[in-house]
Amino acid sequence: MSLYLTWSLWEWLLWSIVLAITLGFGILFVTAASLMISQNTAVAKTRKRGSPVHILIVLGSGGHTAEMFYMLDQYKFDPKDSTYRTYVVSSGDNFSAGKARDFETKRGDGEEAHENYTILTVPRARRVHQSYLTAPFSTLHCFWTCLTILRGLHPEQRLLREYTAYPDLILTNGPATAVCMVVAAKLIRFGLFFLEWSSWLQGRSPVFTVSKLRTVYVESWARVSSLSTTGVILLPIADRFLVQWPAQAGRRAWWGMKKTQYAGWLVI
């Protein structure tokens, strides 16, 4: 007679709870540890200057988009540098899409400038006034689209040959779509880590020679002393967290995590 069959209902219940708690804490611990290792690992210097760079820029909406382009204005593109820009806007946000087009037109005096960027649309993670009951589903939809974009499988994506689908750098400054994109990037990096690891174990050369999917979050200039909700969520996840006011410097998600970095006004 097996031991389990003699258990009473209470014993079953007790052990189920013990198992659930152990599993829960296990997952929590593994997640926290991976985030900690990920944030504290410096990027290896293996990328040649002037090699093709794919930058993905998430345009939040209104004020977020305005701040993003104020920051991008400072980016003096070296003609020798080859960069590809993917802009991500939320569906219905014509303001951001227009701003991206203006920005590219303004600076693209070369003929091939128009081939060097795309504007992709993702469904909104949560519409204004949307019920919290249906919001998780639209967030999942948004998250899935972000994964599709990051793997280069979005139907509107038309990357030039010298660029890999995985963006090298992901720039965000909020709100919800940025969270989806940064989490999606981390998830893919987690997968890539095991891929690299297994190929290393089998003695094969690494899949990527340079870092991919590095995520940068810039807290809004309007946030003087407290982080935004997006900021709080991304604090343990983003690889680089920049703040624009001194009072926001040195924050971290928990012990051992990377601190926010005061960068001065990036938007001026």
Next chain:
Amino acid sequence: MKLCFVTVGATASFEKLLEQVLTPDFLQTLAERHYTHLLLQYGKDGEKIYNNFLNSGKSHHGLILGGFDFKSSIEPEMIMTTEREKQEQQRGLIICHAGSGTVLAGLRLGTPLIVVPNPDLADNHQQELADVLEQDNYAVSSTIQDIGSAIAKAELQKAEVFSSRSGNNTLFENISDQMGFLD
């Protein structure tokens, strides 16, 4: 031309500010300080206040008035407050709600700026931002009632401090290590 541009933003209405800038006292102050034009971006609920003033037959104190509800970009209006010799344009003034987009646009132009937090808004980030901007001498923070006396202060402040980003690193200098470039 010397323009005072008042903008209340697109989302929330700010009727008290509009009423204040159309009082005889305020118009008189503008005229005394040699302003020639007053332009209002009055938002979704401000049209009535503006039209009521025009229809009331009250004195404009020699100012040329203009108003509109909302535009997707107010950049052209903001540029009219900067000093441009060709257009015979003197440095003007921007009076705005404490929305970050408008304040930033004003700071980037170097126009004297009066920031008026909206007391009816629940979240107090606007107040916080206005306070720290005043404290660091970037703009003048004012209550609705005091904007008249804030004009002189804002004009003086801009004569001394001109916003520019010297010494700051740009975004891309800050994150270049994330790219892992070879030195």
